[in-house]
Amino acid sequence: MISKRIIPCLDVREGRVTKGIKFQNNIDIGDPVALAQFYYNEGADELVFYDIAASYQKRGIIKEIVRETASKIFIPFSVGGGIRTIEDIRNVLLAGAEKVSVNSAAVTNPEIISMGAEAFGSQCIVLGMDVKQVEPCEKNPSGYEIVINGGRKYTGIDALEWAKKAEKLGAGEICLNSIDADGTKEGYEIKLTSLIASNVKIPVIASGGAGNPEHLYEAFTKGDADAALIASMTHYGTYTIKEIKAYLTSKGVKVRSMI
Amino acid sequence: MIAIVDYNAGNLTSVGRALEHIGYSYIITSNPQKIMDASKIIFPGVGAAGTAMKNIKSLGLDKALISAFEIKKPILGICLGSQIIMSESKENNQKCLGIMEGYTKSFSENTGLKIPHMGWNGINIEQKHPIFAGLKKDEEFYFVHGFYPLPKNRKHIFATTDYGIKFPSVVGDGSLIATQFHIEKSGKAGLEMLLNFCKWNPS
Numbered sequence: 455m456i457s458k459r460i461i462p463c464l465d466v467r468e469g470r471v472t473k474g475i476k477f478q479n480n481i482d483i484g485d486p487v488a489l490a491q492f493y494y495n496e497g498a499d500e501l502v503f504y505d506i507a508a509s510y511q512k513r514g515i516i517k518e519i520v521r522e523t524a525s526k527i528f529i530p531f532s533v534g535g536g537i538r539t540i541e542d543i544r545n546v547l548l549a550g551a552e553k554v555s556v557n558s559a560a561v562t563n564p565e566i567i568s569m570g571a572e573a574f575g576s577q578c579i580v581l582g583m584d585v586k587q588v589e590p591c592e593k594n595p596s597g598y599e600i601v602i603n604g605g606r607k608y609t610g611i612d613a614l615e616w617a618k619k620a621e622k623l624g625a626g627e628i629c630l631n632s633i634d635a636d637g638t639k640e641g642y643e644i645k646l647t648s649l650i651a652s653n654v655k656i657p658v659i660a661s662g663g664a665g666n667p668e669h670l671y672e673a674f675t676k677g678d679a680d681a682a683l684i685a686s687m688t689h690y691g692t693y694t695i696k697e698i699k700a701y702l703t704s705k706g707v708k709v710r711s712m713i
Numbered sequence: 714m715i716a717i718v719d720y721n722a723g724n725l726t727s728v729g730r731a732l733e734h735i736g737y738s739y740i741i742t743s744n745p746q747k748i749m750d751a752s753k754i755i756f757p758g759v760g761a762a763g764t765a766m767k768n769i770k771s772l773g774l775d776k777a778l779i780s781a782f783e784i785k786k787p788i789l790g791i792c793l794g795s796q797i798i799m800s801e802s803k804e805n806n807q808k809c810l811g812i813m814e815g816y817t818k819s820f821s822e823n824t825g826l827k828i829p830h831m832g833w834n835g836i837n838i839e840q841k842h843p844i845f846a847g848l849k850k851d852e853e854f855y856f857v858h859g860f861y862p863l864p865k866n867r868k869h870i871f872a873t874t875d876y877g878i879k880f881p882s883v884v885g886d887g888s889l890i891a892t893q894f895h896i897e898k899s900g901k902a903g904l905e906m907l908l909n910f911c912k913w914n915p916s
Contacts, residue, residue, distance in 0.1 A: 455875055457833040457853060494900070499833055525730045530855060530898050550726060552898060575723065575759050577829065577857045626857075627831065657827050680827060710833040710853040 457710045458674045458702070459499040459681035460695060461659060462688055464489055466535075467506045469515040487522045493688075494527040496695045497712035501527070502555070502629075502683065505535035517549045524550025534582050534629075543570050547578060555629055557582035558602040561609055561616075564623055571624030580659075581625040585613045585646060586633045598646055605633040613646070614653060621654045628654065629683065631661040639665025639686065647677030659683055667693060667701035674707050715911070716751030718778070719743040720768040722758035722793055731897040735908045745777035753911070754781055757897075758793035759857070762817065763805035765797055775810055782812050782889055789910045790891030795884060796862050798891060804860050813886055815864035824877040829859040834894075836872040836882050844883070844890050844909045845872075852902040854894035856882075861893055888915040 465472045470484040490501055503523075505516040520533060533546040534555035543554045543566075560567050560581060570579045584605055590597035598613035617628055630650050632643035642660045651658040657680035660673040664684045673679040687693050699709045715732060717725050719741050732739045732755075739755075740747060748754055756778065758765055769775050778798075781788060790798055797809050802817035809817070820828050833853040838845055861880040864870055871890070872883035882893045890910065896903045 455834070456830065456856075459832055524727065525734065528731055528734070528898060528904055529900050530895075548726070550730065552727070577759060577831065626829070655827055657831050680832065711851065 455708055456680075457499070457708050458670075458679075459659075460497075460670065460698060460709065461500045461502055461681055461683050462493045462498050462695070463502040463504055463661070463683050463685045465504045465506055465685070466516060466519065469519065472506065486519050487526065490523045490527050490531070493695065494529060497699060497710070498529065498695055499710055500529055500681070501531035503531065503533045503535075503551075505533065517545060520546055520549040520551050532580055534580070538566075540566065540569055540573060543574065543579075547574055553578045553580050553627070555580035555582040557584065560620065561600060561602050561611065564619065567620055567623040567625050571626070576624045576626035576656075579625050580627045580629050581617075581620040582629045582631065583613060583616065583620075583650075584631050584633050585643075587643075587646070596649060598649070601633060605636075614649060617650045617654050621656050625656060627657045627659065629659040629661055630679075631683075632663060635663030636661075638663050641665065641669040642673040642677060642679075642682070644672055644677045647673055647679050651678040651680070657681060667698045670698060671702060671705050671707060674702070714751050715739040715753045715755060716748045717741045718748060718754060718756045718774060718794075720758065720765060720772055720774055722760045722765050722768065725757055728755055728757050728791065728897045731904060731907055732911070735904055735911065737911050743772045743774065745773045748774070748777045749781060751786075753787045753789070754778070755789045755791065755910075756794035756797075756891075757791040758797065760793060761804060762793070762796060762802035762807045762809065762860070765793055766802075766807050766809060769797070769810075778810060779812060782887070785888040785915060787910070787913055787915055788889045788891075789896075789907075790889070791896055792858060792893060795891035795893045796860055798884075798889065799862050799864070802860065812889060813862070813864055813869055813884065814866060815862060815869070817860045818863045819860050820877065820880075826877045829857055830876045831857045833899075834874050834876060834882075836874050836894075837879070838872050840868070840871050842871045842883070842885060842890065843913050843915075844885075844906055846909050847905060848902060854882075854892070854896070854899040854903060856894045858893060862891070 530552035532553035
């Protein structure tokens with residue numbers, strides 16, 4: 455049976471991984487390629503680079519990182535952040551990424567999903583959704599609303615409706631980030647995860663709030679997620695991927711073991 | 714020299730990078746003659762069978778691949794490459810290369826399982842093959858697909874994978890071997906299998 459995936463997310467700003475990652479090993483802690491290799495050897499099932507470039511001019515740097523990473527690690531990885539056009543998608547795919555995630559640009563221009571899926575296949579188009587809980591109302595019957603621009607701007611779009619629409623448009627996967635849970639280390643937004651995961655047929659990656667292995671267990675069982683994004687819990691060396699996988703295995707969740 | 718067959722079916726550089734990593738040189742080509750001249754052929758691809766067959770035919774690659782198989786040149790199919798070799802695909806009811814008798818089938822809709830089958834899954838080895846040499850039990854591989862090859866003859870099935878049903882995930886015949894999973898994106902186990910193919914000398 456298929457394994458649940460564990461996906462470390464690396465935030466990259468102008469060529470360096472941010473968040474002051476602290477590893478005990480002797481690797482350059484801010485070098486995205488070195489970190490990607492570290493996680494590859496540790497048993498990560500996939501990786502995400504999130505590009506937080508300060509300006510358009512600096513965007514080229516991520517392509518170099520992708521190119522170098524692609525020649526050193528042999529698991530799928532995706533690139534998100536600042537993807538606005540079909541050309542942007544083409545560039546990161548040609549540089550060697552397996553998938554691209556579109557977020558704000560898909561809200562303002564949903565066609566980027568269908569055009570991307572048609573040109574490169576659904577399997578490489580990931581819809582990134584940033585979601586905040588709101589009072590259920592006529593416009594937002596699910597009680598969850600899509601926010602863009604890093605959580606600053608409410609769109610008035612219902613999260614569940616948007617997920618279903620993106621699936622129809624040809625998204626191959628959804629990366630579901632709860633802005634409320636993000637950074638809390640108190641666990642994923644399970645109700646939201648389960649709501650979206652049970653209403654679409656494409657895989658859903660839970661994101662935001664992971665602080666310990668139990669949180670991943672909840673996302674995979676109660677939340678029905680297919681994959682879980684992690685960041686600080688492994689970046690700071692609090693847990694290793696091996697430890698997380700050992701915990702999940704002991705609880706009966708199937709994960710890929712590193713043999 | 715290993716030839717990676719280019720028929721506009723997705724990004725082929727990842728297979729190239731994996732070959733480079735294990736120390737083998739390659740060319741990416743859509744030239745039938747260069748494919749016939751290569752010592753080994755890798756036939757990857759993502760996308761739909763209909764478009765793929767159209768491109769293959771217009772480039773004259775169908776004849777090259779069939780002749781390469783007939784003269785027992787080692788061929789590795791990957792993902793869509795493991796489907797296009799069959800006689801027919803139920804995806805767009807497309808007639809395919811017919812190197813292997815059988816057809817390509819989709820996962821049925823109402824199993825409650827996510828389609829496409831995307832992620833890491835194991836394989837059950839049904840028959841020994843040099844491509845499996847040195848692989849440990851319970852290794853997993855990276856899959857992304859909604860269709861799978863179903864050979865008519867059971868002896869063409871070398872491994873199966875469980876996803877609601879048990880489907881063929883490695884098929885082969887003579888000098889042809891094909892994996893439904895992405896060997897080039899399957900971590901160290903995938904690279905080991907790719908290396909096994911590079912070293913393989915089917916008699």
